[in-house]
Amino acid sequence: MRSQTEAPVRLSSAAFFDLDNTVMQGASLYYFARGLAARRYFTTGDLVKFGWKQLRFRLSANEHAGDISEARTAALAFIQGWRVEDVRRLSEEIFDELMKERIWAGTRALAQAHLDRGERVWLITAAPVELGMVIAEHLGITGALGTVAEIRDGLYTGHLVGDMLHGPAKEVAVRALAAAEQLDLDECYAYSDSVNDLPMLGSVGHPVAVNPDAALRRHARANQWDIQDFRSGRKAVKVAVPATLAAGVVAGAVISGVALNRRRHRL
Secondary structure (H helix, E strand, O other), rough: OOOOOOOOOOOOOOEEEEEOOOOOHHHHHHHHHHHHOOOOOHHHHHHHHHHHHHHHHHHOOOOOOHHHHHHHHHHHHOOOOOOOHHHHHHHHHHHHHHHHHOOOOHHHHHHHHHHHHHOEEEEEEEEEHHHHHHHHHHHHEEEEEEEEEEEEEEEEEEEEEEOOOOHHHHHHHHHHHHHHHOOHHHHOOEEEEHHHHHHHHOOOOOOOOOEOOOOHHHHHHHHOOOEOOOOOOOOOOOOOOHHHHHHHOOHHOOOOOOOOOOOOOOO
């Protein structure tokens, strides 16, 4: 939450936070998928298969374009026809049930320090922008940029607007936001756990590796970047799903080549 005494806004400086494993322990879409499983949108067995496959990708630090494309296509098909208002409602419910307790206190304190200095703070995530905005609102930060699914007449069409917000796309988004908000990127901060976010981290004057993977830790040390690790141990096991395989929509967490047992009726 914001401090009660509002500091003057520093127009030229801001902070950009990756979401999964940086702000939250594990992947936001994995927990969203668990919430959907509890509501019988698909089976627990499907969730286990999905989680194991994505954990394997995460531990190998190897994300393949073919797998990402396949997951994205399947996920978009899954949410076609879903009502935006229902996805928002489910995001709110599942955040309270499963995500809130997994916010890293240390990372939240970092974000709060920026807010206390009057700086704006954004989540920059490959997760759906709707989910990102719900989390940002609960954390009391400025807002979120995320992957955008096309909406028509209040329903998801099954198509993306642009591409997934991942890797180099995050840098493009941050630069566009900085231009729109008249920010000086040399004065800005960026936080991430993943070597995949090097483009975003390298675009600001103050990059910070948070709970970093091995490759990012090496890079941060070599470049004398700040490193913050809020895990119980350096080699702590994380419930981690690659943000790229979020596939750009909320349903991305429930599909990666897994046949779902969908409910026949809509939300």
